[in-house]
Amino acid sequence: MKKTKLFSIVATIFLMVSCAESNEKEETANASSNSESNEISVDGEYALDTSSSILKWTGWEGPKDRNHNHYGTMKFSNGKINMKGNEIIEGKFSLSLSSIYVEDLSEGKKGILKKHLMAEKFFNAALFPDILVKILRSKAGIADVEIGILGKTIQTKVPLVVSMNEKGLRINAEKFEVDFKEIGVRGFEPDLKDPNESISPVIEFDLDLIFSQK
Numbered sequence: 001m002k003k004t005k006l007f008s009i010v011a012t013i014f015l016m017v018s019c020a021e022s023n024e025k026e027e028t029a030n031a032s033s034n035s036e037s038n039e040i041s042v043d044g045e046y047a048l049d050t051s052s053s054i055l056k057w058t059g060w061e062g063p064k065d066r067n068h069n070h071y072g073t074m075k076f077s078n079g080k081i082n083m084k085g086n087e088i089i090e091g092k093f094s095l096s097l098s099s100i101y102v103e104d105l106s107e108g109k110k111g112i113l114k115k116h117l118m119a120e121k122f123f124n125a126a127l128f129p130d131i132l133v134k135i136l137r138s139k140a141g142i143a144d145v146e147i148g149i150l151g152k153t154i155q156t157k158v159p160l161v162v163s164m165n166e167k168g169l170r171i172n173a174e175k176f177e178v179d180f181k182e183i184g185v186r187g188f189e190p191d192l193k194d195p196n197e198s199i200s201p202v203i204e205f206d207l208d209l210i211f212s213q214k
Contacts, residue, residue, distance in 0.1 A: 048079030091135035
């Protein structure tokens with residue numbers, strides 16, 4: 001009888017240990033699976049989802065500390081990138097100046113500001129209707145970017161964050177600035193009589209891009 005009881009106790013302990021080991025292995029496997037699903041593996045070519053992607057802009061009249069600004073958005077016409085790991089090997093994008101949208105003014109004044117920005121004095125949309133953007137390379141989250149505008153090019157560096165969400169591959173950049181002074185836009189020339197009336201050649205951007213794999 002004692003032997004039977006001892007056998008029962010040993011069997012119970014064995015079963016408890018076996019179940020604990022099984023649960024531990026299952027939890028480890030699940031953790032490993034979750035870890036792998038959170039890692040970014042995005043090699044290949046991706047097409048821009050133009051309906052979900054947007055460029056936000058903010059421009060200033062007079063010194064920035066006056067906080068006299070206007071802001072709005074632009075939409076992309078098309079775009080694509082090539083990825084290796086979580087770095088961008090190259091990318092090409094196009095934005096139409098006709099997509100400029102002013103958010104901070106009343107309906108009547110929105111059109112006036114847009115007309116000014118598209119005029120010959122500024123971005124001359126009649127001759128140069130599109131802005132062409134190239135990502136030349138990226139490393140450690142910093143992209144070398146070339147902007148084609150007014151038949152000229154500007155090179156700048158943009159910090160980019162690459163991630164995955166339910167929509168696909170996402171690339172975003174918050175609050176980076178581009179100085180258009182070097183391309184000689186007449187509308188950005190200083191007003192010597194009244195500096196407060198000068199339009200700053202420095203424009204601030206926020207970028208949010210969504211891609212799907214080709």
